[in-house]
Amino acid sequence: MLTIKGLVISERDSGETGKAVTILTAELGCISVYVRGGRKSKKSVSSTQLFCYAEFSLEEKRDAKNVTHYYYNSSEPIRMFYEIRLDAKKLALACYFSDLLRYACESAENAEEILRLTLNTLHFLDKGERDVELLRAIFELRLACETGYRPDLIGCHICYKAEDELMYLNMRTGQLTCSACAETGEGITSVQTENPDDDRFTAELDATMLYTVRFIALVEFDRLFSFRLSERYLVRLNTFCENYIRYQFGKRFDTLRFYKLL
Ligand SMILES: [Zn+2]
Incomplete structure:
Protein backbone atom coordinates (compact mmCIF):
# COMPACT_ATOMS: atom_id res chain seq x y z
CA MET A 1 0.00 0.00 0.00
CA LEU A 2 1.21 3.49 -0.92
CA THR A 3 0.03 6.72 0.73
CA ILE A 4 0.75 9.80 -1.37
CA LYS A 5 -0.52 13.35 -1.76
CA GLY A 6 -1.44 14.46 -5.25
CA LEU A 7 -3.53 16.66 -7.51
CA VAL A 8 -5.93 15.09 -10.04
CA ILE A 9 -5.09 16.68 -13.40
CA SER A 10 -7.19 14.49 -15.70
CA GLU A 11 -9.89 11.85 -15.58
CA ARG A 12 -11.20 9.53 -18.26
CA ASP A 13 -13.59 6.59 -18.41
CA SER A 14 -12.07 3.15 -18.26
CA GLY A 15 -14.05 -0.06 -18.70
CA GLU A 16 -17.78 -0.31 -17.87
CA THR A 17 -17.88 1.60 -14.62
CA GLY A 18 -14.28 2.45 -13.78
CA LYS A 19 -12.22 5.49 -14.51
CA ALA A 20 -8.55 6.32 -14.76
CA VAL A 21 -7.16 9.51 -13.30
CA THR A 22 -3.79 11.19 -13.72
CA ILE A 23 -2.40 12.43 -10.43
CA LEU A 24 0.49 14.89 -10.14
CA THR A 25 2.63 14.01 -7.13
CA ALA A 26 5.82 15.48 -5.67
CA GLU A 27 7.51 12.10 -5.32
CA LEU A 28 6.58 10.25 -8.52
CA GLY A 29 5.63 13.01 -10.98
CA CYS A 30 2.46 12.15 -12.90
CA ILE A 31 0.98 8.71 -12.24
CA SER A 32 -2.04 7.04 -13.75
CA VAL A 33 -4.42 5.52 -11.20
CA TYR A 34 -7.29 3.17 -11.93
CA VAL A 35 -10.43 3.76 -9.85
CA ARG A 36 -12.64 0.66 -9.79
CA GLY A 37 -16.29 1.61 -10.17
CA GLY A 38 -15.09 5.20 -10.10
CA ARG A 39 -17.95 6.52 -12.23
CA LYS A 40 -20.56 5.16 -9.82
CA SER A 41 -19.09 4.93 -6.35
CA LYS A 42 -19.95 7.97 -4.22
CA LYS A 43 -17.12 7.04 -1.89
CA SER A 44 -14.40 7.76 -4.43
CA VAL A 45 -16.13 10.49 -6.42
CA SER A 46 -15.20 13.69 -4.61
CA SER A 47 -11.46 13.31 -4.30
CA THR A 48 -10.92 11.66 -7.66
CA GLN A 49 -12.51 14.48 -9.60
CA LEU A 50 -10.57 16.98 -11.63
CA PHE A 51 -8.45 19.49 -9.64
CA CYS A 52 -8.95 17.83 -6.29
CA TYR A 53 -5.84 17.74 -4.10
CA ALA A 54 -5.98 14.79 -1.72
CA GLU A 55 -4.05 12.20 0.18
CA PHE A 56 -4.49 8.93 -1.69
CA SER A 57 -4.08 5.41 -0.49
CA LEU A 58 -3.13 3.25 -3.50
CA GLU A 59 -2.36 -0.38 -4.23
CA GLU A 60 0.74 -0.97 -6.33
CA LYS A 61 0.98 -3.92 -8.70
CA ARG A 62 3.83 -4.82 -11.01
CA ASP A 63 3.05 -6.53 -14.29
CA ALA A 64 5.21 -9.06 -16.15
CA LYS A 65 7.19 -6.21 -17.74
CA ASN A 66 7.92 -4.79 -14.27
CA VAL A 67 5.75 -1.74 -14.93
CA THR A 68 3.96 -0.47 -11.82
CA HIS A 69 0.19 0.00 -11.99
CA TYR A 70 -1.68 1.94 -9.33
CA TYR A 71 -5.17 1.15 -8.06
CA TYR A 72 -7.24 3.52 -5.97
CA ASN A 73 -8.09 2.33 -2.50
CA SER A 74 -9.24 5.37 -0.52
CA SER A 75 -8.58 9.09 -0.18
CA GLU A 76 -8.86 12.07 2.10
CA PRO A 77 -9.52 15.39 0.31
CA ILE A 78 -7.21 18.27 1.26
CA ARG A 79 -8.28 21.03 -1.14
CA MET A 80 -11.12 20.96 -3.67
CA PHE A 81 -10.80 24.30 -5.55
ZN1 LIG B 1 25.73 41.95 -26.86
Missing part, protein backbone atom coordinates in the same frame (compact mmCIF):
# COMPACT_ATOMS: atom_id res chain seq x y z
CA TYR A 82 -14.60 24.58 -5.78
CA GLU A 83 -14.71 28.05 -7.31
CA ILE A 84 -12.74 26.95 -10.36
CA ARG A 85 -15.43 24.46 -11.29
CA LEU A 86 -18.17 27.08 -11.01
CA ASP A 87 -16.63 29.50 -13.50
CA ALA A 88 -16.36 28.50 -17.17
CA LYS A 89 -13.36 30.70 -17.91
CA LYS A 90 -11.41 29.61 -14.84
CA LEU A 91 -12.21 25.99 -15.56
CA ALA A 92 -11.08 26.33 -19.17
CA LEU A 93 -7.80 27.87 -18.02
CA ALA A 94 -7.25 25.11 -15.44
CA CYS A 95 -7.88 22.50 -18.17
CA TYR A 96 -5.19 24.18 -20.31
CA PHE A 97 -2.81 24.00 -17.33
CA SER A 98 -3.58 20.32 -16.97
CA ASP A 99 -2.81 19.79 -20.68
CA LEU A 100 0.54 21.55 -20.27
CA LEU A 101 1.33 19.43 -17.22
CA ARG A 102 0.55 16.15 -18.91
CA TYR A 103 2.66 17.21 -21.86
CA ALA A 104 5.66 18.54 -19.92
CA CYS A 105 5.78 16.52 -16.73
CA GLU A 106 6.47 12.97 -17.79
CA SER A 107 9.23 12.19 -15.33
CA ALA A 108 9.43 12.78 -11.61
CA GLU A 109 12.24 15.27 -12.14
CA ASN A 110 11.49 18.54 -10.34
CA ALA A 111 7.93 17.32 -9.69
CA GLU A 112 7.88 18.85 -6.22
CA GLU A 113 8.38 22.35 -7.66
CA ILE A 114 5.91 21.70 -10.45
CA LEU A 115 3.24 20.54 -8.00
CA ARG A 116 3.90 23.58 -5.82
CA LEU A 117 3.59 25.92 -8.83
CA THR A 118 0.34 24.26 -9.87
CA LEU A 119 -1.27 24.30 -6.41
CA ASN A 120 -0.33 27.95 -5.91
CA THR A 121 -1.66 28.95 -9.32
CA LEU A 122 -4.92 27.08 -8.70
CA HIS A 123 -5.19 28.71 -5.28
CA PHE A 124 -5.10 32.22 -6.76
CA LEU A 125 -7.39 31.19 -9.62
CA ASP A 126 -9.87 29.73 -7.14
CA LYS A 127 -9.81 32.78 -4.86
CA GLY A 128 -9.97 35.24 -7.76
CA GLU A 129 -7.20 37.29 -6.15
CA ARG A 130 -5.15 37.69 -9.32
CA ASP A 131 -5.93 38.56 -12.93
CA VAL A 132 -6.51 35.26 -14.78
CA GLU A 133 -4.29 36.39 -17.66
CA LEU A 134 -1.45 37.15 -15.25
CA LEU A 135 -1.84 33.68 -13.74
CA ARG A 136 -1.72 32.18 -17.22
CA ALA A 137 1.54 33.98 -18.04
CA ILE A 138 3.18 33.05 -14.74
CA PHE A 139 2.17 29.41 -15.05
CA GLU A 140 3.25 29.04 -18.69
CA LEU A 141 6.68 30.59 -18.28
CA ARG A 142 7.54 29.15 -14.87
CA LEU A 143 6.34 25.68 -15.90
CA ALA A 144 8.61 25.87 -18.96
CA CYS A 145 11.47 26.84 -16.62
CA GLU A 146 10.79 24.06 -14.11
CA THR A 147 10.54 21.42 -16.83
CA GLY A 148 13.95 22.22 -18.32
CA TYR A 149 13.12 25.03 -20.76
CA ARG A 150 14.38 28.03 -18.76
CA PRO A 151 15.68 30.75 -21.12
CA ASP A 152 19.24 31.98 -20.57
CA LEU A 153 18.41 35.42 -19.14
CA ILE A 154 21.70 36.39 -17.51
CA GLY A 155 22.73 38.67 -20.37
CA CYS A 156 23.58 38.97 -24.05
CA HIS A 157 24.94 35.61 -25.17
CA ILE A 158 27.65 37.34 -27.23
CA CYS A 159 28.99 40.25 -25.14
CA TYR A 160 27.42 39.31 -21.77
CA LYS A 161 25.84 42.75 -21.34
CA ALA A 162 23.12 42.33 -18.69
CA GLU A 163 20.74 45.11 -19.78
CA ASP A 164 19.95 47.25 -22.77
CA GLU A 165 17.08 49.47 -23.86
CA LEU A 166 16.01 46.66 -26.10
CA MET A 167 17.10 43.05 -25.98
CA TYR A 168 16.08 40.19 -28.22
CA LEU A 169 15.23 36.73 -27.03
CA ASN A 170 15.42 33.87 -29.47
CA MET A 171 12.36 31.80 -28.60
CA ARG A 172 13.88 28.64 -29.99
CA THR A 173 17.33 28.73 -28.39
CA GLY A 174 16.32 30.77 -25.30
CA GLN A 175 19.31 33.09 -25.84
CA LEU A 176 19.38 36.87 -25.37
CA THR A 177 21.08 39.33 -27.73
CA CYS A 178 21.64 43.01 -26.91
CA SER A 179 20.85 45.84 -29.38
CA ALA A 180 24.49 46.45 -30.33
CA CYS A 181 25.18 42.79 -31.09
CA ALA A 182 21.89 42.52 -32.94
CA GLU A 183 22.90 45.52 -35.08
CA THR A 184 26.25 44.07 -35.98
CA GLY A 185 24.26 41.09 -37.09
CA GLU A 186 26.29 38.72 -34.97
CA GLY A 187 23.50 37.64 -32.70
CA ILE A 188 20.30 37.36 -34.59
CA THR A 189 21.66 37.01 -38.10
CA SER A 190 24.04 34.22 -37.23
CA VAL A 191 21.01 32.22 -36.18
CA GLN A 192 19.16 33.29 -39.29
CA THR A 193 21.79 31.78 -41.53
CA GLU A 194 21.00 28.44 -39.96
CA ASN A 195 17.32 28.79 -40.74
CA PRO A 196 15.98 31.74 -42.73
CA ASP A 197 12.67 31.64 -40.83
CA ASP A 198 14.29 32.17 -37.46
CA ASP A 199 13.48 35.86 -37.13
CA ARG A 200 9.95 34.74 -36.35
CA PHE A 201 11.34 33.22 -33.19
CA THR A 202 12.75 36.46 -31.86
CA ALA A 203 10.91 38.42 -29.17
CA GLU A 204 11.78 42.07 -28.56
CA LEU A 205 12.04 42.85 -24.83
CA ASP A 206 12.24 46.38 -23.43
CA ALA A 207 13.55 46.94 -19.89
CA THR A 208 10.17 46.35 -18.22
CA MET A 209 9.51 43.17 -20.19
CA LEU A 210 13.01 41.84 -19.54
CA TYR A 211 12.64 42.56 -15.82
CA THR A 212 9.25 40.82 -15.73
CA VAL A 213 10.40 37.76 -17.67
CA ARG A 214 13.48 37.47 -15.45
CA PHE A 215 11.32 37.83 -12.36
CA ILE A 216 8.95 35.01 -13.35
CA ALA A 217 11.76 32.74 -14.50
CA LEU A 218 14.16 33.27 -11.60
CA VAL A 219 12.53 34.70 -8.46
CA GLU A 220 12.23 32.51 -5.37
CA PHE A 221 8.88 30.83 -5.15
CA ASP A 222 7.44 32.81 -2.24
CA ARG A 223 7.48 36.03 -4.28
CA LEU A 224 6.37 34.61 -7.63
CA PHE A 225 2.77 35.81 -7.42
CA SER A 226 3.52 39.11 -5.70
CA PHE A 227 3.84 41.54 -8.59
CA ARG A 228 1.44 43.69 -10.62
CA LEU A 229 1.64 44.79 -14.24
CA SER A 230 -0.12 47.48 -16.26
CA GLU A 231 -2.75 46.26 -18.71
CA ARG A 232 -0.50 47.16 -21.66
CA TYR A 233 2.41 45.09 -20.37
CA LEU A 234 0.17 42.22 -19.35
CA VAL A 235 -0.99 41.88 -22.96
CA ARG A 236 2.64 41.84 -24.13
CA LEU A 237 3.64 39.38 -21.43
CA ASN A 238 0.82 37.03 -22.42
CA THR A 239 1.88 37.12 -26.07
CA PHE A 240 5.46 36.42 -25.06
CA CYS A 241 4.70 33.51 -22.70
CA GLU A 242 2.22 31.91 -25.07
CA ASN A 243 4.74 32.05 -27.93
CA TYR A 244 7.53 30.78 -25.70
CA ILE A 245 5.47 27.71 -24.81
CA ARG A 246 4.55 27.20 -28.45
CA TYR A 247 8.15 27.28 -29.67
CA GLN A 248 9.69 25.37 -26.79
CA PHE A 249 7.02 22.65 -26.56
CA GLY A 250 6.51 22.64 -30.33
CA LYS A 251 2.78 22.31 -29.94
CA ARG A 252 -0.49 24.28 -29.90
CA PHE A 253 -3.07 23.25 -27.33
CA ASP A 254 -6.80 23.02 -28.15
CA THR A 255 -7.64 23.80 -24.52
CA LEU A 256 -5.87 27.17 -24.93
CA ARG A 257 -7.86 27.91 -28.07
CA PHE A 258 -11.06 27.10 -26.18
CA TYR A 259 -10.10 29.27 -23.20
CA LYS A 260 -9.48 32.22 -25.51
CA LEU A 261 -12.95 31.90 -27.02
CA LEU A 262 -14.56 32.53 -23.63
